[in-house]
Amino acid sequence: EAGVAQSPRYKIIEKRQSVAFWCNPISGHATLYWYQQILGQGPKLLIQFQNNGVVDDSQLPKDRFSAERLKGVDSTLKIQPAKLEDSAVYLCASSWMGGLPDTQYFGPGTRLTVL
Amino acid sequence: AQSVTQLGSHVSVSEGALVLLRCNYSSSVPPYLFWYVQYPNQGLQLLLKYTSAATLVKGINGFEAEFKKSETSFHLTKPSAHMSDAAEYFCAVSVGFGNEKLTFGTGTRLTIIP
Numbered sequence: 001e002a003g004v005a006q007s008p009r010y011k012i013i014e015k016r017q018s019v020a021f022w023c024n025p026i027s028g029h030a031t032l033y034w035y036q037q038i039l040g041q042g043p044k045l046l047i048q049f050q051n052n053g054v055v056d057d058s059q060l061p062k063d064r065f066s067a068e069r070l071k072g073v074d075s076t077l078k079i080q081p082a083k084l085e086d087s088a089v090y091l092c093a094s095s096w097m098g099g100l101p102d103t104q105y106f107g108p109g110t111r112l113t114v115l
Numbered sequence: 116a117q118s119v120t121q122l123g124s125h126v127s128v129s130e131g132a133l134v135l136l137r138c139n140y141s142s143s144v145p146p147y148l149f150w151y152v153q154y155p156n157q158g159l160q161l162l163l164k165y166t167s168a169a170t171l172v173k174g175i176n177g178f179e180a181e182f183k184k185s186e187t188s189f190h191l192t193k194p195s196a197h198m199s200d201a202a203e204y205f206c207a208v209s210v211g212f213g214n215e216k217l218t219f220g221t222g223t224r225l226t227i228i229p
Contacts, residue, residue, distance in 0.1 A: 004158070033216070042119075042205050042219030043159070056216055091158055101147045101166040101209075104217065106158035 002026065004107035006092050012113045018080035021110045025073070025094030031055075032069055033104060034077050035091040043091055049075065079112075087114045117142040117208045121220035129228045134178075134193040136223050138206035141187065148189040149207040149217065150180055159205065165189060176200070201227045 005024040013019050025032050030051050035043035046065065048056040051072040060067070064083070069075040079086055089111050093104040122137040140146055147166055151159040163174025170182045176199075180191045189206060203224050207217040 031215075040124075040221070042207070042221050043217070044219070045216040048216060093158075095215075101164055102215065103161050103164065106151075106160070108156070108158045 004092055004094055004105055006090075006107040006110055008110060009108065010111050010113075012115065013082055014115050015084055016081040018078065019082055019112065020076050020078045021090050021092075021112075023075045023077070023092030023107060025075070025092070026105055028096070029094035029105075030072070030097050031095045031102070032075050033093040033095075034067055034075070035093065037089040037091055037109070039088070046077070082112075082114045084114050087112060117146060117210050117218050119206050119208050119218060119220035121204075121206050121223050123223055124221065125224045125226065127226040127228055128196045130198060131195050134191070134196045134200065134225065136191040136204050136206075136225065138180075138189045138191065138220060139187050140189060140206075140208045142208060142210055144210050147209045148180075148182060149209070150174065150178070150189075150191050151205045151207060151219075153203045153205065153222075155202075162191070162204075196227050198227050198229065201225055 007022050032049045034046045037043040046060045047067045049069040052069045067077045089109040091109045092107045095102040095104045118141045120139045149164045150162040153159045162178050163172045165182045173179045178193045203222045205222045206220045
């Protein structure tokens with residue numbers, strides 16, 4: 001079974017530029033999560049989708065971050081414009097239905113460096 | 116709101132020695148608890164999870180954890196450390212259907228001394 005795929009794996013941009021990350025969840029998984037992991041910290045949830053609807057985006061900085069999940073499968077996370085403090089690893093995860101205690105499966109992440 | 120505290124950002128043990136990684140949680144409702152492992156440049160992998168069944172939970176790679184409600188703890192142990200256990204370990208808590216987001220601790224980096 002293929003795992004969660006993410007691209008790109010690494011991205012370096014300058015502040016005020018825009019960037020987009022892509023995630024392909026495990027086939028059949030209805031729930032998709034985006035987490036931000038700043039160096040030295042645990043991952044923090046940015047947004048949770050159930051199929052193509054948003055369940056929780058309370059910690060998403062909506063003035064610069066946006067995310068979508070078209071057709072309930074792939075998802076993209078965009079930052080526009082980027083700030084220095086956005087430097088982090090962005091992790092995508094998916095789970096079967098999202099109910100507890102469902103296991104979340106994580107992708108390898110995209111490491112973003114903002115200069 | 117729920118939270119997790121991991122005591123010790125770095126832990127070093129000798130190969131073959133006991134591994135003990137500490138996790139304490141705070142939650143106003145019965146929690147679900149998880150331990151994840153992260154190897155360099157990889158995503159997180161589930162080690163084990165507590166789902167309100169048995170309080171002693173066995174996971175992959177010889178790890179286990181015991182849920183102690185009176186101590187609000189969920190410490191991770193392994194009887195004998197192996198070099199391949201070197202990684203970062205995260206404890207996480209989640210509560211309630213409809214609020215499945217994982218709240219992670221800050222992580223513990225485990226180093227194995229040959």
